[in-house]
Amino acid sequence: MxxxxxxxxxxxxxxxxxxxxxxxxxxSLRGRVVVIETFQMLCPGCISHGLPLAQRIHRTFDRDEVxxxxxxxxxxxxxxxxxxxxxxxxxxxxxxxPVAIDRPVPGQxxxxxxxxxxxxxxxxMLIIDRxxxxxxxxxxxxxxxxxxxxxxxxxxxxxSELSRASGETISSGPAFCDIDGNCA
Amino acid sequence: MxxxxxxxxxxxxxxxxxxxxxxxxxxSLRGRVVVIETFQMLCPGCISHGLPLAQRIHRTFDRDEVxxxxxxxxxxxxxxxxxxxxxxxxxxxxxxxPVAIDRPVPGQxxxxxxxxxxxxxxxxMLIIDRxxxxxxxxxxxxxxxxxxxxxxxxxxxxxSELSRASGETISSGPAFCDIDGNCA
Amino acid sequence: MxxxxxxxxxxxxxxxxxxxxxxxxxxSLRGRVVVIETFQMLCPGCISHGLPLAQRIHRTFDRDEVxxxxxxxxxxxxxxxxxxxxxxxxxxxxxxxPVAIDRPVPGQxxxxxxxxxxxxxxxxMLIIDRxxxxxxxxxxxxxxxxxxxxxxxxxxxxxSELSRASGETISSGPAFCDIDGNCA
Amino acid sequence: MxxxxxxxxxxxxxxxxxxxxxxxxxxSLRGRVVVIETFQMLCPGCISHGLPLAQRIHRTFDRDEVxxxxxxxxxxxxxxxxxxxxxxxxxxxxxxxPVAIDRPVPGQxxxxxxxxxxxxxxxxMLIIDRxxxxxxxxxxxxxxxxxxxxxxxxxxxxxSELSRASGETISSGPAFCDIDGNCA
Numbered sequence: 001m002x003x004x005x006x007x008x009x010x011x012x013x014x015x016x017x018x019x020x021x022x023x024x025x026x027x028s029l030r031g032r033v034v035v036i037e038t039f040q041m042l043c044p045g046c047i048s049h050g051l052p053l054a055q056r057i058h059r060t061f062d063r064d065e066v067x068x069x070x071x072x073x074x075x076x077x078x079x080x081x082x083x084x085x086x087x088x089x090x091x092x093x094x095x096x097x098p099v100a101i102d103r104p105v106p107g108q109x110x111x112x113x114x115x116x117x118x119x120x121x122x123x124x125m126l127i128i129d130r131x132x133x134x135x136x137x138x139x140x141x142x143x144x145x146x147x148x149x150x151x152x153x154x155x156x157x158x159x160s161e162l163s164r165a166s167g168e169t170i171s172s173g174p175a176f177c178d179i180d181g182n183c184a
Numbered sequence: 185m186x187x188x189x190x191x192x193x194x195x196x197x198x199x200x201x202x203x204x205x206x207x208x209x210x211x212s213l214r215g216r217v218v219v220i221e222t223f224q225m226l227c228p229g230c231i232s233h234g235l236p237l238a239q240r241i242h243r244t245f246d247r248d249e250v251x252x253x254x255x256x257x258x259x260x261x262x263x264x265x266x267x268x269x270x271x272x273x274x275x276x277x278x279x280x281x282p283v284a285i286d287r288p289v290p291g292q293x294x295x296x297x298x299x300x301x302x303x304x305x306x307x308x309m310l311i312i313d314r315x316x317x318x319x320x321x322x323x324x325x326x327x328x329x330x331x332x333x334x335x336x337x338x339x340x341x342x343x344s345e346l347s348r349a350s351g352e353t354i355s356s357g358p359a360f361c362d363i364d365g366n367c368a
Numbered sequence: 369m370x371x372x373x374x375x376x377x378x379x380x381x382x383x384x385x386x387x388x389x390x391x392x393x394x395x396s397l398r399g400r401v402v403v404i405e406t407f408q409m410l411c412p413g414c415i416s417h418g419l420p421l422a423q424r425i426h427r428t429f430d431r432d433e434v435x436x437x438x439x440x441x442x443x444x445x446x447x448x449x450x451x452x453x454x455x456x457x458x459x460x461x462x463x464x465x466p467v468a469i470d471r472p473v474p475g476q477x478x479x480x481x482x483x484x485x486x487x488x489x490x491x492x493m494l495i496i497d498r499x500x501x502x503x504x505x506x507x508x509x510x511x512x513x514x515x516x517x518x519x520x521x522x523x524x525x526x527x528s529e530l531s532r533a534s535g536e537t538i539s540s541g542p543a544f545c546d547i548d549g550n551c552a
Numbered sequence: 553m554x555x556x557x558x559x560x561x562x563x564x565x566x567x568x569x570x571x572x573x574x575x576x577x578x579x580s581l582r583g584r585v586v587v588i589e590t591f592q593m594l595c596p597g598c599i600s601h602g603l604p605l606a607q608r609i610h611r612t613f614d615r616d617e618v619x620x621x622x623x624x625x626x627x628x629x630x631x632x633x634x635x636x637x638x639x640x641x642x643x644x645x646x647x648x649x650p651v652a653i654d655r656p657v658p659g660q661x662x663x664x665x666x667x668x669x670x671x672x673x674x675x676x677m678l679i680i681d682r683x684x685x686x687x688x689x690x691x692x693x694x695x696x697x698x699x700x701x702x703x704x705x706x707x708x709x710x711x712s713e714l715s716r717a718s719g720e721t722i723s724s725g726p727a728f729c730d731i732d733g734n735c736a
Contacts, residue, residue, distance in 0.1 A: 042453075042460050047415060060329045080453035085410075088445045092410050145244045148332015155333070156340030226637075226644050231599060261640045269594075269632035276594050428697045513612045516700015517707070524708030 011126075011134040013071065014103045014112040017083065019090055021098030026132055029067050033154045034128035038071040038102075038114070041081050041089040043122045049141060050123025051095060056144075057151075058097050065155055070099035073114040073122060078104070127151070130159040195310075195318040197255065198287045198296040201267065203274055205282030210316055213251050217338045218312035222255040222286075222298070225265050225273040227306045233325060234307025235279060240328075241335075242281050249339055254283035257298040257306060262288070311335070314343040379494075379502040381439065382471045382480040385451065387458055389466030394500055397435050401522045402496040406439040406470075406482070409449050409457040411490045417509060418491025419463060424512075425519075426465050433523055438467035441482040441490060446472070495519070498527040563678075563686040565623065566655045566664040569635065571642055573650030578684055581619050585706045586680040590623040590654075590666070593633050593641040595674045601693060602675025603647060608696075609703075610649050617707055622651035625666040625674060630656070679703070682711040 011026050013036075018024065026034060037054035039046035051070075058068040074081045083101060090099060102111035113119075117126070120139045127136040127150065136150065195210050197220075202208065210218060221238035223230035235254075242252040258265045267285060274283060286295035297303075301310070304323045311320040311334065320334065379394050381404075386392065394402060405422035407414035419438075426436040442449045451469060458467060470479035481487075485494070488507045495504040495518065504518065563578050565588075570576065578586060589606035591598035603622075610620040626633045635653060642651060654663035665671075669678070672691045679688040679702065688702065 042456055044461055056329055060327065061333070077456045080448070080450075080456050082448075085448035085453065088410055088448050093412055143244065144328045145240055145332040148329040148334075149245070149336035149339070150332075152333035152336020152338075153340050154336075156337050226640055228645055264632070264634075264637035264640050266632075269637065272594055272629045272632050277596055424697055428695065429701070511612065512696045513608055513700040516697040516702075517613070517704035518700075520701035520704020520706075521708050522704075523701070524705050 010132045015100035016103045036126040038073045038124045046123040073102040194316045199284035200287045220310040222257045222308045230307040252281045257286040378500045383468035384471045404494040406441045406492045414491040436465045441470040562684045567652035568655045588678040590625045590676045598675040620649045625654040
């Protein structure tokens with residue numbers, strides 16, 4: 001699905017369950033900017049960069065403006081990254097924002113939401129604007145200053161004013177582990 | 185001069201000379217956001233935090249949107265932080281954005297611009313909006329994500345729309361060395 | 369078992385299996401200094417501090433002088449830190465020194481080697497001298513300069529000269545998660 | 553002067569004055585290991601790496617075993633790195649181990665001790681053994697674990713036992729600014 005198409009429709013999560021929270025719908029968050037950090041609990045780049053950044057966003061912004069969600073997109077080693085293991089992981093790392101488990105697709109390695117939005121690997125950061133549209137997808141390292149500026153600009157948009165979405169990407173850092181198992 | 189007053193008038197620099205550039209007037213930068221990093225070349229917090237952050241801002245943003253300037257506000261040890269020493273310092277640290285020297289005031293330790301805007305010490309970061317008004321003054325550590333968001337919001341303002349300025353401060357980190365020589 | 373006793377006898381591992389290597393006996397390493405990094409794969413302090421330090425030791429010293437071993441001492445959440453999960457973990461983190469799994473004790477949370485040497489939690493670093501005796505046990509953060517000096521002194525000892533062991537501890541940093549689930 | 557020669561004779565400092573201390577002679581420190589950190593106060597690599605490491609050594613070791621000295625080896629920009637500027641620098645950076653000023657040589661850029669031992673630039677770390685002999689000279693970055701091990705081995709030597717000196721170098725990191733003004 002091309003980015004140009006995505007940006008004109010509502011972003012939706014297709015997930016099997018939630019931790020740290022009752023189920024959250026993106027629709028219910030209309031009017032706020034939503035940051036979705038996709039990760040795998042045994043992905044080194046997620047632990048060293050992606051999740052700590054998500055936690056800083058969660059602490060920095062007012063919850064009425066920016067909401068942070070986690071999305072566990074397991075595409076490898078499924079047997080050892082199940083729900084019970086994820087629960088231990090979230091507890092040990094004191095991650096307390098809502099985390100969804102991307103819906104497994106029978107017979108396929110890549111889960112549903114990850115497939116739908118063509119994510120390349122973990123960590124990936126998705127940014128949803130106040131109108132519920134996917135505006136950015138960034139795989140790998142994210143520059144903190146540029147990310148802050150992007151969020152500031154999205155916060156300055158009036159939901160009703162939106163006529164187009166840029167699809168612009170914040171940055172594309174050095175690759176982490178991708179779907180094909182290539183790590184940089 | 186109270187912040188409420190400052191925010192309604194044009195910010196001006198009162199400086200004795202410039203390095204890395206011909207003289208720059210804030211007025212000539214109308215329409216852009218301007219970040220002014222005030223520092224002293226022998227201030228440890230300036231070297232470890234303030235100036236590296238200013239360099240990251242300088243590298244991250246398009247020069248048509250955000251302009252970074254340095255301001256050498258010497259309020260102590262004047263004899264060893266003169267222009268010749270500053271030139272060596274800027275060269276060694278590869279700082280290549282324009283840097284002004286705050287105008288010395290005869291018989292007083294604190295230079296002119298620092299006095300005018302009541303700066304508490306170094307490093308301090310000043311942010312000027314697209315309309316040339318001083319919007320933020322932050323002494324000490326600055327949170328990068330919050331700073332990025334602040335710049336993003338200021339960039340989203342239309343110069344003509346501005347009716348009031350918030351004077352809101354990004355953050356007030358642990359004190360560095362202030363005018364009274366107190367360090368935290 | 370008191371430290372004074374331990375230091376006069378040969379250190380032994382009581383483990384159920386090995387990864388990255390055929391079984392290693394401490395006895396076979398006589399003449400070398402051995403560093404044993406004990407960890408749990410879902411322990412944040414192990415991932416951020418303990419294991420990276422073990423990897424630096426592994427890279428820095430000649431294998432004829434200092435040998436690094438890992439010891440997976442699972443004392444909590446056993447169901448999600450089994451051998452298969454550990455294999456994925458070691459592969460993702462590119463840990464390639466030999467790692468043993470501490471022998472589970474039926475009906476008890478704490479495994480055999482961890483019990484025998486009274487380890488307080490993870491990460492813990494054990495240092496074995498050239499004569500096969502346990503000389504240091506450090507729980508939590510380890511100062512790199514002090515650790516280097518300790519290893520340098522132990523390397524300077526002649527195996528046969530050893531008449532006594534000091535039992536001196538390198539440092540005792542801020543507590544990580546201990547057996548009772550207390551984290552600092 | 554070749555390293556092989558240096559290691560058989562007593563190391564001596566040829567300096568013009570001392571800060572933080574009365575004059576210190578290397579001879580008076582016989583029986584201890586001495587670390588001499590050479591630096592220039594406006595050298596970025598000295599401020600970010602060399603001097604912080606020297607301060608950690610100073611804090612980590614017992615003064616009866618390892619003594620840290622600073623040596624200000626000014627080979628460029630002499631006018632702005634004089635004694636008065638150095639005093640301010642040491643105070644601002646809270647460096648409180650003894651610091652000597654390498655003796656200026658009339659008509660030459662490179663001062664006396666720097667010339668005598670053929671130092672390549674700053675920062676350089678010199679290590680003197682318990683018998684007063686120069687054993688290591690390292691220009692640029694120093695690996696902390698390897699440095700600790702080197703100090704541990706030197707501390708394990710009996711002063712009288714020394715028959716030869718290895719001249720071995722701890723590491724040779726990425727170049728900082730050298731005498732010819734080349735920086736990496």
